[in-house]
Amino acid sequence: MRLTCPICGARDRREFYYQGDAVALDRPAPGAGVQAWDDYVHLRDNPAGPRRELWHHEAGCGAWLVVERNTTTHEVHGVTLAMAVAEARR
Amino acid sequence: MGELVGTSPCAGVLPLTIGDVQAVEVELGHLTSIAPFAGQATAASVALEAAHGMPLPKANCTTGKEGARAIWFGRDMALLAGPTCDPAVAKHAALTDQSDAWAAVTLSGPSAEDVLARLVPVDLRSVSFKRGHTARTLLKHMNGSVTRLGPESFLILVFRSMARTLAHDLKEAMEAVAARG
Ligand SMILES: [Zn+2]
Secondary structure (H helix, E strand, O other): OEEEEOOOEEEEHHHOEEEEEHHHHHOOOOOOOHHHHHHHHHOOOOOOOEEEEEEEOOOOOOOEEEEEEEOOOOOEEEEEEHHHHHHHHO | OOOOOOOOOOEOOEOEEEOOEEEEEOOOOEEEEEEEOOOOHHHHHHHHHHHHOOOOOOOOEEEEEOOEEEEEEEOOEEEEEEOOOOHHHHHOEEEEEOOOOEEEEEEEOOOHHHHHHOOOOOOOOOOOOOOOEEEEEEEOOEEEEEEEEEOOEEEEEEEHHHHHHHHHHHHHHHHHHHHHO
């Protein structure tokens, strides 16, 4: 498996650290309540198919990436800098 | 206070010559990481060029030449190798002295590419990785930096604490390549 880092280019999977669902980009407001925080910290779905995940280019440039990929077909649909995703929301 | 004797990171394990490839430790001088403050990459590059004659490198590239080289070193970061970084650059970037933090080794010879192909998951052949190109990548299991210096020559940087592992991994790969004849 290869991921195309927006900074470094196409790189081997070994260079990346997998963080899981990109839920960390959707941090609730401090006063959002116990339910929202419990969900954010602990509860994860585990579907097969298209996923939106955070990966860290740990052995490369060091950037956090949002990777869209399909776990049933192994297609990678897109890799975006997490910072760009966060900035686009501001 | 006693007389202190400096020891280089690869002392006792390099140089190595196996087959047609040589691994030699190199003394790069001062090493300073340059991390431009937000929005100040251009100003930092101008300041670096005014002080040391080379701009900040783009991703996967180096600028400058032997003795004073700026090596792209990760997202929004470069490593200045050679001179002490001019304090004027500090107005636009965070500077960190990393002089004793890295082991620096050149790998050279006709089969140097073949040796690195056994350790590095990036295509380092000259068609895609030209002189002055650099990569932050893996050497076997170590994070490191690989730069092409010439047609048969590469500069490798790994954490100083990994110097012996680097020498060991290079030796194994050099022996394996040499055994193929
Ligand atoms: Zn990268």
